[in-house]
Amino acid sequence: MDTTASSQPGDCLVVDVRSPGEFETGHVDGxxxxxxxxxxxxxxxxxxxxxxxxVLCCLSGARSGMAAQWLRQQGYQQVLNGGSVGSVSLQLQRPIRRG
Known part of the structure; x- marks a missing residue:
C-alpha cells in the first residue's frame, strides 16, 4: 500500500466497503x-x-479498487486502495476488531 496520500497515514480514515456481515467478522480498528x-x-x-x-479495503482489493475509482471521480482528493483488511491492518499497525 502506498501511503503517500497522507503525510501521516495513521491519521487516515479506513473505509471498509464489504457487506455489514463481512465487516462484523473482522475489521481494521477505527x-x-x-x-x-x-x-x-x-x-x-x-x-x-x-x-x-x-484508505479503502475489502476482502481482496477488488471492491475497494472500484470504490476508490468512483470516489476520485466524485472529487475525493486522497483516496488509496489499501487492498485486503489484513494488509491495511499491517500497514497502518492497527489491530483487527471483531463484532
Missing part, C-alpha cells in the same frame, strides 16, 4: 463500514470532507 452497494447513496453523509485521507 474503520467505518460503507458497503460498495451503498457507496453512492451514503458517501456524502459518511465522508463529508473530500480532502480527508481515505
Amino acid at each position: 474503520a467505518i463500514n460503507l458497503p460498495l452497494d451503498r457507496l453512492s447513496a451514503d458517501c456524502t453523509q459518511a465522508l463529508p470532507d473530500k480532502s480527508q485521507p481515505l
Whole structure:
C-alpha cells in the first residue's frame, strides 16, 4: 500500500466497503463500514470532507479498487486502495476488531 496520500497515514480514515456481515467478522480498528452497494447513496453523509485521507479495503482489493475509482471521480482528493483488511491492518499497525 502506498501511503503517500497522507503525510501521516495513521491519521487516515479506513473505509471498509464489504457487506455489514463481512465487516462484523473482522475489521481494521477505527474503520467505518460503507458497503460498495451503498457507496453512492451514503458517501456524502459518511465522508463529508473530500480532502480527508481515505484508505479503502475489502476482502481482496477488488471492491475497494472500484470504490476508490468512483470516489476520485466524485472529487475525493486522497483516496488509496489499501487492498485486503489484513494488509491495511499491517500497514497502518492497527489491530483487527471483531463484532
